[in-house]
Amino acid sequence: MDLESLLPVIYSITWQNLVMIAVGLTLIYLAIAKEYEPNLLLPMGFGAVLVNIPLTSALTQIDPVTGKALEGALTVFYEAGIANEVFPLLIFVAIGAMIDFSPLFKNPKLLLFGAAAQLGIFLTMIGAVLLGFDLKEAASIGIIGAADGPTSIFVSSRFAPNLLGPISVAAYSYMALVPIIQPPVIRLLTTRKERRIHMDAHPKSVSRTALILFPITVTIFAGVIAPSSLALIGFLMFGNLIRECGVLNKLSLAAQNELSSLVTILLGISIASTMTADRFVRLDTLMIIGLGLVAFIFDTFGGVMFAKGMNIFLPEGKKINPMVGACGISAFPMSARVIHGMGQKEDPTNYLLMHAVSANVGGQIGSVVAGGLILTLVPLLF
Amino acid sequence: MNYLGAALEITGLGMLGIFIFMIIFYFAIMAIDKLFPYKQK
Numbered sequence: 001m002d003l004e005s006l007l008p009v010i011y012s013i014t015w016q017n018l019v020m021i022a023v024g025l026t027l028i029y030l031a032i033a034k035e036y037e038p039n040l041l042l043p044m045g046f047g048a049v050l051v052n053i054p055l056t057s058a059l060t061q062i063d064p065v066t067g068k069a070l071e072g073a074l075t076v077f078y079e080a081g082i083a084n085e086v087f088p089l090l091i092f093v094a095i096g097a098m099i100d101f102s103p104l105f106k107n108p109k110l111l112l113f114g115a116a117a118q119l120g121i122f123l124t125m126i127g128a129v130l131l132g133f134d135l136k137e138a139a140s141i142g143i144i145g146a147a148d149g150p151t152s153i154f155v156s157s158r159f160a161p162n163l164l165g166p167i168s169v170a171a172y173s174y175m176a177l178v179p180i181i182q183p184p185v186i187r188l189l190t191t192r193k194e195r196r197i198h199m200d201a202h203p204k205s206v207s208r209t210a211l212i213l214f215p216i217t218v219t220i221f222a223g224v225i226a227p228s229s230l231a232l233i234g235f236l237m238f239g240n241l242i243r244e245c246g247v248l249n250k251l252s253l254a255a256q257n258e259l260s261s262l263v264t265i266l267l268g269i270s271i272a273s274t275m276t277a278d279r280f281v282r283l284d285t286l287m288i289i290g291l292g293l294v295a296f297i298f299d300t301f302g303g304v305m306f307a308k309g310m311n312i313f314l315p316e317g318k319k320i321n322p323m324v325g326a327c328g329i330s331a332f333p334m335s336a337r338v339i340h341g342m343g344q345k346e347d348p349t350n351y352l353l354m355h356a357v358s359a360n361v362g363g364q365i366g367s368v369v370a371g372g373l374i375l376t377l378v379p380l381l382f
Numbered sequence: 383m384n385y386l387g388a389a390l391e392i393t394g395l396g397m398l399g400i401f402i403f404m405i406i407f408y409f410a411i412m413a414i415d416k417l418f419p420y421k422q423k
Contacts, residue, residue: 108411115400122393129389138389209418217410225403365407366400373399374392381388 012054016277023280024048024272027169036176039261040149040268044169047074047272048280059273074273077266082157082164087267088150089235094260095150095364096239097252099332101214103358105206110324110355112306114362117328118370119302120145124295131287135382136160139374141288144171145295146367147178148330153271154232155371159378165275166285170292175331179338181293182326185300186342190322194308195346197321199355208246215240218365222372229372236368296329303328303359321352327359330367336360 004011027045031038050058051074059072081087104111125142133141140156140163152171156164174181186195215237222233243252307325314320323342327335336356343352 105411105415108408108415111404111408111411112401115397115404118400119397122389122396126386126389126393129385135385135388135392138385139392205420205422206415207418207420210414210420213414213418214411217414218407221406221410222403225406226399362404366404369400369403370396373396373403377392377395377399381391382385 009054014054014277016281017052017054019281020052020275020277021049023275024050024052030173030176034176037149037172039264040168040172041176043265043268044172044272044275047269048275050074050269051273051276059276072273074270077270078273081263081266082153082270083161085154085157085231087263087270088154088157089231090259090263091150091267092232092235092368093239093242094255094263096215096236096241097243097255098260099236099240099243099361099364101240101244101361102206102211103354104361105210106204107355107358110320110358111362111365112310113303113325113328113359114364114366115328115369116306116325117299117303117359117363118145118366120295120298120300121370121374123298124291127294128287128291131291133284133287136378137163139378140167141291142295143167143371143374144174144288144292145299146330146370147171147175147296147299147335148364148367148371149175150267151232151330151367151371153267155374158375161274162279163284163288164271165280166288167292168271169275170289173289174292174296175334178296178329178331178334181296182300182335182338183342185297186304186323186326186339189301189304190308192346194311194322195342196350197319198347198350199321199324199352200318201351201354208244211244212241212246215244222369226372226376228376229369232368232372232375236364299329300326321350321355324352324355324359327356328363328366329360330363332360332364333357335363 024045027041030036031042058074060075121142125138128138128141136159140160143155156167219237223230303325304322307320307322311319323339339356340353343350
């Protein structure tokens, strides 16, 4: 028996496999040492190592002797939870159970920033088309700008499953990098005077009935206007209804903790099943990583410029600090914290946190709506 | 239709759609809050 048949992996491994193992180890490093979205990046990183060792039994392989498929666990997980979109939807139930919509009731006009800050999705989609991606792939890349991992996974698993790995890595990496990406863009677009604008606080309590009715109302309106968005919005709102109804506290806690943790583990490692060298070590991946950054920059641009536009019409004393506009992305609560920190740096007496959180919650709704609209519009026009 | 034309159309319709959704949700919040205000027990 020769060495090749004793150690087939050594003879089968390619430089692309080695690159992917290095990518996997880098993701593990970023997750542990830098704490960049460790919940997702660690399982994805470990999974990337797992699937790039040749002949891995974690993926379905064809037995060279019998010609039969030997099922691998990660392939089974992928088919069971990603290909049919179940895992991202379960994550939405968990996220819904974590979201408190009461800040929106205190200053509902900040909800509009959740729309303006989705601009990056669409501009990035145009950029991806110009770089040669087809429309469905471009839409999936653009949705990185939702700054919402499950929405990115949901849309790309439907439109471009071949790009799921790089899109997920880009989405979660840039979400973790919000504190680095947003401040320079905001400083570039605003003057010091604008960054020092104070906003009135809206101390107000919200009734339980209102908080219960909100997810139901949103679901019904979304379903009537864009039924394709209903799975995304509906599961998010279902999770929120469990939270707010007041009679399912145990389920609400289970959704926020156990469900979220279990599905996140499965989601991360299942996505890694797509991070094989043949799919990942390509020029496309680099372009997706670059376009993801563009998406986050234009999201920030959209939110800030919309706030500046609103300020033209708002009277003195009612003006909005344009930095709050940048919180219209879904990266919650990171974006709100970043903006509050920037506000404090400019003027220690300026407390923007409540407004920033309201806009950020609006961004969580906006990103899901954007995902739903992409799912509706792309098949209509293509 | 070419991809670029379709992408531009989706951009226009998409941004308009998101704003329409958000404006509806804005009015929904205002209406719910008005109909079911917080009452101190």
